[in-house]
Amino acid sequence: MTNVMREDEPAPSLPQAEMLANAPDRSGEFFRVPKIIEE
Amino acid sequence: MLTDLTIHELGARFRLGDATPTQAAREYLARIAALDPKVKAYLTVTGEAALARAAEADARFKSGAPLGPLDGVPLGVKDVFCTRGVRTTCGSKILEGFVPPYDATVVARLLGAGAVILGKLNMDEFAMGSSTENSAYFTTRNPWDLSRVPGGSSGGSAAAVAADLAAATLGTDTGGSIRQPAAFCGNVGLKPTYGRVSRFGLVAFASSLDQVGPFAKDVLDAALMLQAIAGHDPKDSTSAAIPVPDYAAELERGVKGLRVGIPAEYFIEGLDAEVEAAVRAAIETLKGLGAKIESVSLPHTEYGLAAYYLIAPAECSSNLARYDGVKYGLRVPGARDLIDMYSRTRGAGFGAEVKRRVMLGTYALSAGYYDAYYGKAQKVRTLVQRDFQTAFERVDVIVAPTTPSVAFKMGEKEDPLSMYLNDVFTIPVNLAGLPGLSVPAGFTKAGLPIGLQVIGKAFDEATLLRTAKAYEAATTWRDRKPGLAA
Numbered sequence: 001m002t003n004v005m006r007e008d009e010p011a012p013s014l015p016q017a018e019m020l021a022n023a024p025d026r027s028g029e030f031f032r033v034p035k036i037i038e039e
Numbered sequence: 040m041l042t043d044l045t046i047h048e049l050g051a052r053f054r055l056g057d058a059t060p061t062q063a064a065r066e067y068l069a070r071i072a073a074l075d076p077k078v079k080a081y082l083t084v085t086g087e088a089a090l091a092r093a094a095e096a097d098a099r100f101k102s103g104a105p106l107g108p109l110d111g112v113p114l115g116v117k118d119v120f121c122t123r124g125v126r127t128t129c130g131s132k133i134l135e136g137f138v139p140p141y142d143a144t145v146v147a148r149l150l151g152a153g154a155v156i157l158g159k160l161n162m163d164e165f166a167m168g169s170s171t172e173n174s175a176y177f178t179t180r181n182p183w184d185l186s187r188v189p190g191g192s193s194g195g196s197a198a199a200v201a202a203d204l205a206a207a208t209l210g211t212d213t214g215g216s217i218r219q220p221a222a223f224c225g226n227v228g229l230k231p232t233y234g235r236v237s238r239f240g241l242v243a244f245a246s247s248l249d250q251v252g253p254f255a256k257d258v259l260d261a262a263l264m265l266q267a268i269a270g271h272d273p274k275d276s277t278s279a280a281i282p283v284p285d286y287a288a289e290l291e292r293g294v295k296g297l298r299v300g301i302p303a304e305y306f307i308e309g310l311d312a313e314v315e316a317a318v319r320a321a322i323e324t325l326k327g328l329g330a331k332i333e334s335v336s337l338p339h340t341e342y343g344l345a346a347y348y349l350i351a352p353a354e355c356s357s358n359l360a361r362y363d364g365v366k367y368g369l370r371v372p373g374a375r376d377l378i379d380m381y382s383r384t385r386g387a388g389f390g391a392e393v394k395r396r397v398m399l400g401t402y403a404l405s406a407g408y409y410d411a412y413y414g415k416a417q418k419v420r421t422l423v424q425r426d427f428q429t430a431f432e433r434v435d436v437i438v439a440p441t442t443p444s445v446a447f448k449m450g451e452k453e454d455p456l457s458m459y460l461n462d463v464f465t466i467p468v469n470l471a472g473l474p475g476l477s478v479p480a481g482f483t484k485a486g487l488p489i490g491l492q493v494i495g496k497a498f499d500e501a502t503l504l505r506t507a508k509a510y511e512a513a514t515t516w517r518d519r520k521p522g523l524a525a
Contacts, residue, residue, distance in 0.1 A: 006273070021140065023365070034374050
């Protein structure tokens, strides 16, 4: 068995606005979810 | 009618100037408008985008510089592939309204080859099923008998090709989801070797099994489609860096001297008598064409189904964890806290079969049960792989029925286990990662299509295609079309 490696070259990512566009709820540049921490 | 034609026939018309891609796209869109209300193959039709792309193809043909055999050809894709700017549901309510920001690699490759994409095709939810009855939207009908299912999970892709609602389509096959519907609808369906085609942008079901492949009106078309989508993709680390041969060039080599294996384990009780008769006749046809027929044994076949129904649910339970109502898709409002939001969203968004498999898979992977279920199933998988390895030391291809029966009636198989049995002859091929193809091999007395399965060595799709081509050229099944009146 051998590892298959490639060069670590930076490449463009998808724009943040497009990645957030499908979120059911968001706040600015974050996904918004119901409260996680219990009282 | 241009909608009758294969990809290669349509391409020839375009090159001669007898027809234009815009004419073809208009004919297909008109036929979809007239007949798809009956067949229900499409979840989304992208008419405007299709005509815009057809106009671009017109210009390329006019200037004498078409891109290749798929240029201007109207195609459809299963709704499991991400399509930039076009709703992608996977047949699920949990993805209703999801609009991907990018194209799957296979979609990008078809578009890059000049193809005109007509729309997205119906499927069992998240590709789990054998009839499209698990689609959250509607059940696709079998064009040969509208009271019957088209098979699944890629039922929309198969029905669209059979009803001439696309020149060819793409589907996916995890346990038989290309080959079984191809058999039920009377078209050529090819599941390539694991790693042959990129899965980047394919919504994952069971990642060690899923593979992308074409549905086509004939074997040459299947070869042209595979040519367009095969090959390494840096965005999918499971795609293999193995050169892609010229599939069409090797198609006419015939089967003289080819060693064809017949596995005894695929001719068992429960195999429909008409299917068995058609497959045995097909074997005689191959023999008449000069193939050397030999018996082979795949002794662990009967354990394949049980192993699959641990491995596939285990992987799906992990893959489907991403549908959490946070990043995309459905979120059910009114939750007290985050966990409650997950429960409400997944409870409302997933259908019964998806929930069944997520629960089975979660159980099989849980602490204390992992070795007994998932670990054991992986060992069985190795035995199934070794069966094929041993058989392929003696033969070049294996020929068998694609399915134990022909298309069944909607609502006929209510018990999940009887539904799972549909894939008993296709699942071992996925477990072994091998290529498999279904080619039309006749009809029952009632006029329902029968499929012949050809199984090959890893990355040897060329031999599968040439075997199927030789058989197709010696038979006339392709001349028959379903009687669908507009």
